[in-house]
Amino acid sequence: MNTKAATTNDTGPRLLRVLIFTLIISVMNGTMFNVVLPVISKEFQLSASQVTWIVSGYLIVYAIGTVTYGKLTDKVSIKSLITFGLLLLAAGSLVGVAATQYWMIIVARILQAAGAAVIPALAMIIPVRFFSPEKRGHALGTSAIGTALGAALGPIIAGFVSSALNWKFLFVIPLLSLFALPFYRRYLDDESVSNVKIDYVGGVLLAGTVATFLLALSKANIWLVVIGIIILVLFILRIRYASDPFVNPAIFRNKQYSVGMVIAFVLVAVGFGIPFLTPLMLSDVNGLSPAFTGFIMLPSALITAFLGRKGGKLADDKGNPFLLYTASSLLVGGFIILSSVAGMSPTYTQIFLTLGVLGQSYMQIAMSNTISRTLPAAEVGIGMGLLSMFNFIAAAVSTAIIGKLLDGGTSTVHLNPFVQEKIAFAYSNILLALAAVVVLMTVLYYFQFGRRLIEKEVRSKNNVQF
Numbered sequence: 001m002n003t004k005a006a007t008t009n010d011t012g013p014r015l016l017r018v019l020i021f022t023l024i025i026s027v028m029n030g031t032m033f034n035v036v037l038p039v040i041s042k043e044f045q046l047s048a049s050q051v052t053w054i055v056s057g058y059l060i061v062y063a064i065g066t067v068t069y070g071k072l073t074d075k076v077s078i079k080s081l082i083t084f085g086l087l088l089l090a091a092g093s094l095v096g097v098a099a100t101q102y103w104m105i106i107v108a109r110i111l112q113a114a115g116a117a118v119i120p121a122l123a124m125i126i127p128v129r130f131f132s133p134e135k136r137g138h139a140l141g142t143s144a145i146g147t148a149l150g151a152a153l154g155p156i157i158a159g160f161v162s163s164a165l166n167w168k169f170l171f172v173i174p175l176l177s178l179f180a181l182p183f184y185r186r187y188l189d190d191e192s193v194s195n196v197k198i199d200y201v202g203g204v205l206l207a208g209t210v211a212t213f214l215l216a217l218s219k220a221n222i223w224l225v226v227i228g229i230i231i232l233v234l235f236i237l238r239i240r241y242a243s244d245p246f247v248n249p250a251i252f253r254n255k256q257y258s259v260g261m262v263i264a265f266v267l268v269a270v271g272f273g274i275p276f277l278t279p280l281m282l283s284d285v286n287g288l289s290p291a292f293t294g295f296i297m298l299p300s301a302l303i304t305a306f307l308g309r310k311g312g313k314l315a316d317d318k319g320n321p322f323l324l325y326t327a328s329s330l331l332v333g334g335f336i337i338l339s340s341v342a343g344m345s346p347t348y349t350q351i352f353l354t355l356g357v358l359g360q361s362y363m364q365i366a367m368s369n370t371i372s373r374t375l376p377a378a379e380v381g382i383g384m385g386l387l388s389m390f391n392f393i394a395a396a397v398s399t400a401i402i403g404k405l406l407d408g409g410t411s412t413v414h415l416n417p418f419v420q421e422k423i424a425f426a427y428s429n430i431l432l433a434l435a436a437v438v439v440l441m442t443v444l445y446y447f448q449f450g451r452r453l454i455e456k457e458v459r460s461k462n463n464v465q466f
Contacts, residue, residue, distance in 0.1 A: 011187055012130030016139060018183045019119075019126055020146035022086075025177040026119040027150025029089075029112060030058065031275055032158035035293050036167040038283045044102045052403040055276065056396045058109045060214050063392035064207045065117025070385015071246060073125060075198055079188040085118025086181050089174055096171030112174060119177075120388045123147075127372075135316065142312060148305035148361055155279065155301075159294030202246030205235035210393055217400045251383055256374040259448045261390055264367040266441050269394035270434045271331065271360035276399050278338075278353065280406065281427045286346045296346050300354040304361045311362040315369050321450045324366035328442040330359030332435045339431035343421030364391075370449060405430060 033040075033054050041051040069081055092111025099105045123146075127139035161169050208231045216224035239245035252258050275297075282288045282296060315323045334356030341348035368387065375383040406426060419428040 012126070012139070014187050015126050015130060015184075016142050018180050018187065019122060019143055020149075022119050022177050022180045023123060023143060023146025024150040024153065025174055025180075026116050027147050028154040028157065029116060029174045030055075030062070031150065031154035032170045032173070033058075033109075034275055034279045035155045035158040035297075036162045036170070037279065039162060039167055040105075046102070052399045053106060054109055056214065056399045056403075057106050058113045059392045059396035059399070060211055061110050061113035062117045062120070063389045063396065064210055065114055066121045066388035066392060067206070067247075067382070067385040068203060069118045069121035070125065070388065071198065071203070071382055073121075073385075077188070078122070078125070079185055081118055082122065082184045082188070083181060085115045086177050086184075088115030090178055091115070093171045093174045097168060099168065099171075108171065112171075116174070116177075120392070121385055123388075125384060139312065145305050147364075148301055148357075153301075155294035155297040156291075157294070159289070159291035163289065163291040197244040199238070199242050199244055199246040202235065202238045202242060205231055205238055206246060209235050210389075214393070214396050214400065217397060220404070247382060247386065248379070251375075251379055251386075254374060256448070257371060257383065259444075260367065260371045260374055261387065263441050263445050263448070264371060264387060265390045265394045266437060267363050267367060268391045269398040270437050270441075271356075271363055272395040272398040273402060273430070273434050274334075274353070274356045274360055276395075277402055277427065277430065278349070281342060281424070282346055282349065285343050285421065285424045285427060286349075288346060292346075296350045297353065299350060300357040303354050304358045307358060311365045314362075315365060320366045320370045320373075321446070323362055324370070324445055325442065327359045327362035327366055328438055330355045331363065331438045332359075334359055335431045335435035335438070339416050339428045339435070340418040342416075342419050342428040342431070343424030402430060 037051050037054065040046070040054065044051075069085065072081055089112055092108050092113075092115060095111055096105060096108030099108055123143050127143060131139040157173070158167075158170055161167070161173075209228060212224055212228035212231055215221070216228055236249075239247050239249050278297060279293050282293045288296065311323055311327075314326065334352060334354075337352040338349060338356060341352065368384075371387055372384060413429055414425055415432050416428045419425060
C-alpha cells in the first residue's frame with residue numbers, strides 16, 4: 001500500500017507538468033481563432049454570428065467530448081483515451097491546413113475538438129484522482145497555469161502568424177501536442193478497467209440535445225427548440241429506465257452538486273465573454289490588426305499565468321469561498337472598468353483587462369474545487385466530466401448570445417456615461433450586464449456554499465495540521 005501511495009504521489013506531479021504543456025496547446029487552439037475571426041469574416045464574407053461557428057462549433061463538440069471521455073474512463077484506460085484524442089486532434093489539424101472553403105474549416109475544427117476534448121477531461125480527473133482534497137486546490141491552480149499561458153500565447157501567436165504568413169497556419173500549432181504523447185504513455189499505466197456497459201444511446205441523445213439547443217440559440221429557430229425539447233425528453237427517459245445509463249440521474253439529486261453546476265455554468269459563460277468580446281471590440285471600435293490585438297491581450301494572460309498557482313494556494317489555505325469572492329471582485333471591477341474605457345485608447349484596455357482575466361481564472365479554480373468536494377469517489381469521473389461539458393456549453397452559449405447582440409449593429413442605448421463613442425455603446429452595455437450577472441451568482445453561491453464551506457474547510461485544515 002505504501003509503495004502504491006508513493007508511486008501515486010510521484011506520478012501526480014509528473015502528470016501535471018505534461019498536462020500543463022498540453023493545456024497550453026489546447027487553450028491556444030481554442031483562443032487563437034478569436035483573434036482572426038474578423039479576417040476570416042472578411043475573406044468569406046460572413047456575418048458576426050456566422051463566423052462565430054468557428055468558435056461555437058468547436059466548443060459544442062468539445063463540450064460533448066469532455067463528458068464522453070469522462071464517462072469512458074470507467075471502461076477504457078486513460079492512456080488509450082489520451083492516445084486516441086491527441087491523434088484525432090492531429091488529424092483535424094491536417095484537414096484544416098488543406099482547407100479551401102469555409103465548410104472545410106468547420107469540419108477541421110470539429111475533428112480537432114473531438115480529439116482535444118480529452119485534455120480538459122484529464123485536467124479535471126488528474127487533480128481529483130492523483131491528489132488529496134487538501135492539495136487539490138494547489139493542483140488545480142497549477143493546471144490553471146497551462147490555461148493562462150495558452151490564453152497568453154494564443155492571441156500573440158495568432159496575430160503574428162496571420163500577419164507574417166496566413167491564418168491557416170494556425171492549424172499547424174496543435175500538432176505540437178503529439179510531443180506530449182510519449183510522456184503520457186510512460187506515466188499512465190494500463191490500469192484495469194471495469195466491465196461496466198456504456199450507454200451509447202444515452203450518449204447520442206445527450207449530444208443531440210446539446211447540439212440542437214445551441215443551434216437553436218445561434219439561428220434563433222423555434223423549430224430547433226422544439227426538436228431539442230423532444231430529444232431532451234428522450235434522454236431523460238433513457239437515463240431513468242436504462243440499466244446502465246450514460247448519466248446516472250441520482251447525481252442530480254445531490255443538491256449541492258446541481259446548484260454548483262448551475263452557478264458554474266453561468267459564471268463560465270460570463271467569464272468567456274472576456275476572450276471572445278475583447279478581440280472583436282479592439283478590431284471594430286479601435287481598428288486594431290490581429291497582431292496588435294494579440295499584443296494588447298498578452299500582458300493580462302502572462303500575469304494570470306504567473307498568479308495562477310496563487311489562486312490554488314488561496315483555495316487550500318483560506319477556502320474556496322474566499323477565492324470565489326476574490327474572483328468575483330476582480331471580475332466585476334474588470335467588467336465595469338472595461339465598459340468605461342470602451343472606445344478610448346487600447347492601452348486602457350490592456351491595463352485593466354488583467355482584472356477580468358485573472359478573475360476568470362480564479363473563478364474556474366474555485367468552482368472546480370467546490371464541485372469536486374460535493375461528489376463521492378464513485379461519481380468523480382462522470383461528475384467532473386459533466387462539469388467540463390457544462391463549461392464548454394456555457395462558452396458556446398456565450399459566443400452565440402454575444403454574436404447575436406453584436407449583429408444588431410450600433411446600439412443607441414447609452415448605459416455607461418463615461419463612453420462617448422457611439423460605436424462602443426453595444427460593447428460597453430454588454431460588459432455592464434456581465435458584471436451584474438456575476439454579482440447575482442456570487443450571492444447565490446454565498447447562500448448555497450459560503451457559510452457552511454468556510455466552517456467545514458477550517459475544520460479540515462485544523463485536522464490536517466494536527
